[in-house]
Amino acid sequence: MAVYQATASAPVNIACIKYWGKRDTKLILPTNSSLSVTLDQDHLRSTTTSRADSSFEKDRLWLNGVEEEIKEGGRLATCIRELKRLRKEVEEKDSSLPKLSSYAVHISSRNNFPTAAGLASSASGFAALVASLAALYQLPASPSQLSLIARQGSGSACRSLFGGFVAWEMGSKSDGSDSLAVEIAPREHWPDIHALICVVSDDKKGTSSTSGMQRTVETSTLLQHRIKYVVPERMKAISAAIRARDFEAFARITMQDSNQFHAVALDTDPPIFYMNDVSRAIIALIVEYNRVSVAAGGKLKAAYTYDAGPNAVIYAPKENLKEIVELILNYFPQAEPFKDPFGLFGAGAQG
Numbered sequence: 001m002a003v004y005q006a007t008a009s010a011p012v013n014i015a016c017i018k019y020w021g022k023r024d025t026k027l028i029l030p031t032n033s034s035l036s037v038t039l040d041q042d043h044l045r046s047t048t049t050s051r052a053d054s055s056f057e058k059d060r061l062w063l064n065g066v067e068e069e070i071k072e073g074g075r076l077a078t079c080i081r082e083l084k085r086l087r088k089e090v091e092e093k094d095s096s097l098p099k100l101s102s103y104a105v106h107i108s109s110r111n112n113f114p115t116a117a118g119l120a121s122s123a124s125g126f127a128a129l130v131a132s133l134a135a136l137y138q139l140p141a142s143p144s145q146l147s148l149i150a151r152q153g154s155g156s157a158c159r160s161l162f163g164g165f166v167a168w169e170m171g172s173k174s175d176g177s178d179s180l181a182v183e184i185a186p187r188e189h190w191p192d193i194h195a196l197i198c199v200v201s202d203d204k205k206g207t208s209s210t211s212g213m214q215r216t217v218e219t220s221t222l223l224q225h226r227i228k229y230v231v232p233e234r235m236k237a238i239s240a241a242i243r244a245r246d247f248e249a250f251a252r253i254t255m256q257d258s259n260q261f262h263a264v265a266l267d268t269d270p271p272i273f274y275m276n277d278v279s280r281a282i283i284a285l286i287v288e289y290n291r292v293s294v295a296a297g298g299k300l301k302a303a304y305t306y307d308a309g310p311n312a313v314i315y316a317p318k319e320n321l322k323e324i325v326e327l328i329l330n331y332f333p334q335a336e337p338f339k340d341p342f343g344l345f346g347a348g349a350q351g
């Protein structure tokens, strides 16, 4: 008997221009466009296997081995329904294909990093889920088309269907058909940029992104300014910086946008604090590191950015990474030996 099964994996992405706010909470349509870098290391990925079988009684999902309920009308159910709908279209064109759209699916997804630590597990999770079902159903869909579905799982997930530098264009239609991810540049365009993730805390975060951003939409006047006057210009400027491989401009915009996202969180009623004292100390360190470089006639050497949690992500050209890691380890000594995925510290260091 034929087995219908497919596995796909998707990495985490880290936004430089932050998504924060929905104009439609059901379709997940954002109040501003955003732009991110998809990480290409193996450490931060979701891997999902989907199987369709005529003997399955209902759709089921396991996350890190624990079964999660697929709520009717919820985000998971929406993604599965949309992908089955596309499969049905394919089956209607080619009657020789097995009728997988009428079978229930069993889906198993694993993250190789802590869930909900502000490390965007919903982004990689929904991107991998959509990619695995699209592979199972052999859909002739582009990553941008699939991003329309992943977006309805979790907004930021639409960006994880591409590698490299990715924009989520907010679109203007009320049905969401133009709110999708597009590639700004592939990873190979600018391989010199690396992301260093400093896990300040791997606790589950206090305010979820979904509820936090909605409160911001309802109460923050600063958000309205950001949406109208700030993000559109920044999207253009950072896209140009990426195309020109201009780290100076990329770094400046990335840090400004992280700051404004956290300002908008603070402008929410009641206020939302995602960064803690360690997060702010890392900002001070990077600001000083850049200041010393610029004062000596040099350029910006690193850019920090923070999502809905206290962990720092530092973007930097490869030549600066060793210095940055040494700086951080000097000020924030680690209980455990530093793992050296970049091979910065030679053969003797931890791998």
Ligand code: 2P0
Pocket (backbone or CB within 6 Å): 014, 015, 017, 018, 019, 020, 028, 034, 120, 122, 123, 153, 154, 155, 156, 157, 209, 210, 306, 307, 308
């Ligand atoms: C981002 N974040 O652009 C921003 C920056 C957090 C801070 O996208 O409600 O988990 O599922 O669409 O995608 C987090 O929001 O929220 C997020 P939903 P999501 O990466």
